[in-house]
Amino acid sequence: MAARGLRAALGAVRPRGTGAGRAAGLGSAPEPSEPGPEPAGHATAALYVHWPYCRKRCSYCSFNKYVVPAVDEAAVRACLVREAQTLLRLGHVRSVTSVFFGGGTPSLASPHTIAAVLEAAAEVAHLSAGAEVTLEANPSSADPARLSGFRAAGVNRLSLGVQSLDDAELRLLGREHTAAEARAAAEAARKLFPGRTSLDLIFGLPGQSHEAWARGLEAALGLCDDHLALYQLTLERGTALEAQVRRGALPEPPEELLADMYLSARATLAAAGFHQYEVSNFARKGARSTHNLSYWRAEQHVGVGPGAHGRFVPWGEGGRQREARVQTPHPDAWMREVRSRGHGTRRRAALSPLELLQEVLALGLRTDEGVTQQVSTAGLGRREEELPLTGGPSQRWGLFSPSLSLEAAFGAPGEASALQERGWLRLNGRALRCTPAGLPLLDSLLPALLCQLRRRWKTVEEDGGGQGPR
Template identity: 75%
Template sequence: MAARGWRRAAAAAAGRPGGGGPGRGSASSAAPGPAPGPAAPAAAALYVHWPYCRKRCFYCNFNKYVVPAVDEAAVRACLVREARTLLRLGQVQRVTSVFFGGGTPSLASPRTIAAVLEAVAGAAHLPAAAEVTLEANPSSSSSPRLAGFRAAGVNRLSIGVQSLDDAELRLLGREHTAAEAREAVEVARRLFPGRTSLDLLFGLPGQSQSAWARGLEMALGLCDDHISLYQLTLERGTALAAQVLGGSLPTPPQDLLADMYHTACAILVAAGFRHYEVSNFARKGALSAHNLSYWRAEQYIGVGPGAHGRFVPWAEGGCSREARVQTLEPDAWMQEVQSRGHGTRRRVVLSPLEQLEEVLALGLRTDEGVTHERWGHFSPQLSLEAVFRAPGEARTLQQQGWLLLDSGGLRCTAEGLALLDSLLPGLLCQLQHAWALSHGSKAPEMSPTADRAGGEAA
């Protein structure tokens, strides 16, 4: 389908309640494409990073920049060129989903979003029903602006609400109010019915469990499609971390954080949400197809300053999956794109064992876990049963009721999912030892792959 025709069809699909496409059905139907083993078809998801914000929130250490003015035409041209270049390098025939993250992508003009989607559709097949998500802040989500994004081809919106309490928003350094957040969500639900997601933060300094529960109930009254819950992380170098370390704000107790998470899970599950990933909950099949591509270890290409990717660069003669990171600083990234077509700053060929570590670490984040089929794409000789049925950490965790290994594959129980960070090191060690035995080599030291894989999805 021609690029322009794709955009019209995508906008029409977004306007229908339950408008179809990946992420509208069950976990299996939500898959954006086959798992990308070495011989898999050249399909990939695409992440596009918009690095600019109007201000830096007090808790944020993401790759974002606050500048007096943005040369959007130049940034747009570089995003378009890099997308085309990397899709060509990966010989990608089909783009399964697109996600515009940041930064604050809703500060970009609909023209920029449309130009990137047109370029993608011209370089590879982008199905009319493919999920196209844009992250938005309430302060840049007016009705005309969101309508412009919908006309550009966006069919799913992820809104950074974070809180519906004005005092908490001020503590976080957000520039919107609770009233503006509610208005933005209402507009989004009219324009993107069935495909609106809210981000919420818990574990704020001084936040009580009752206040968190009330905020969550208010959020449920606004949006019953998809909710992402994130525990606030006090990142070094941020204003909020400095206040906590300096003693002017209290450190949230670990027991309280655990109680907040369990309370949220109970409330959302009781409301009919499926807890399909550690931090993500969906009703009526509104799973995020794009994020599922990360957790299922499928190929994805990262475009824009600081974006990450995982794909095989077939056009360069590569035959193994690479981990790629684009240059962080926007002006330096643009210079590299203008001179050689892309701004890849770091690329690492992932060994077969490192790929399996990612399959394990990411797959166990989901309620479906790691299926035998997906594991077999990356490990045709060493099965899940051979690795995790043997005596070791996995068997102990199964006996304790935190892990399951059956005909569906390997997955955490609901109780185990909440403890995943503490379960993973032992499981990764067991995988490494099994791999070493099967290859007649010494077990390696604990690989950093799991850490690399865990935080790149958005």
């Protein structure tokens, strides 16, 4: 079975676009509860900032983006600044661990806007000089002068949406840049952000052959820095490309071909010195994205901008549980709400301990680290949001589940043991991980693992031990 890329498998939790924040959907704001103790001055979070505008809509894209004749950038900038400060204060965030400007096409924003948001965040919380600050850029808005402006504004990592180095494929995807422009942008980016430039590539296009994909990947290897993200094309309902495939105008790639493309790409990148640290992400020389790792490690993140998603504890509103939050998607409505009340949160829902564990499991298994156990912090007088961010999903399970260990959840006979026998999963006393053979199959493995988790959690609750942290 083919492995699905980040955009398909992580849409429900990555803070971009307008996908649902929970499987059951986000409800209205919960009734305020009696506030618990506030965090002791060390709450941490990553910050995601969504720029919703593009010059055109690509044929495959379902993210929250808008093509408009003109953008009042000063107004958008003021609202991004205000919402960032409001939500960081709401979460009592004392340290911002990383910042990611996504979209849309954030490289269409001016460097002044990027600098203003970073300065606003630094006024509220500590943002170290070495913190990773990533900007997504399209080749058509990534000329050297513009990139230099972003670097001066505080950006130190660039994620370049190349997608393909074939002009016919770029036209099929509805991209506005050419292959020559993509090459020029990649070369400029590598000079300005050496060792910190990532290229995005898409495979599994309708009609694309295995040979064409292999040629494109080899061409990208000649251009790239130390990070590549490979995404299988997902035919999202409502996009132009999906409609063409659905009515038979374009062929849908067979799953066997998609699997071959993915597996051969893994082998090619491994031979070139790249380590696969997540389903779709490959890095060499330690060039992993610390910001994206914060999502897969189920750490707190604050989502700012139209349609952004977040996961954090709203201490400032008396909250004691981590919430899934989604900002109002349409920019004009979002700006009205930010001006009137400081933020544009449209939907929010407190996450139960089981829902948190489901996210920790689904996200952590995407990585080479997997999900590992930690001694419970219960009784230590410290809350999960106060702890330093070390170790990733490693050391996350015990924080969310002091009553149900990884071994208790997945060690007994059941679905997980059957997957281990087939060589797709590995569990020891410290960690649960997918094997290299199991990682491409993660989407098909997860339902069984989630079912086992729910069953074991129900047993713990019936025994009176289901009280986990937020």
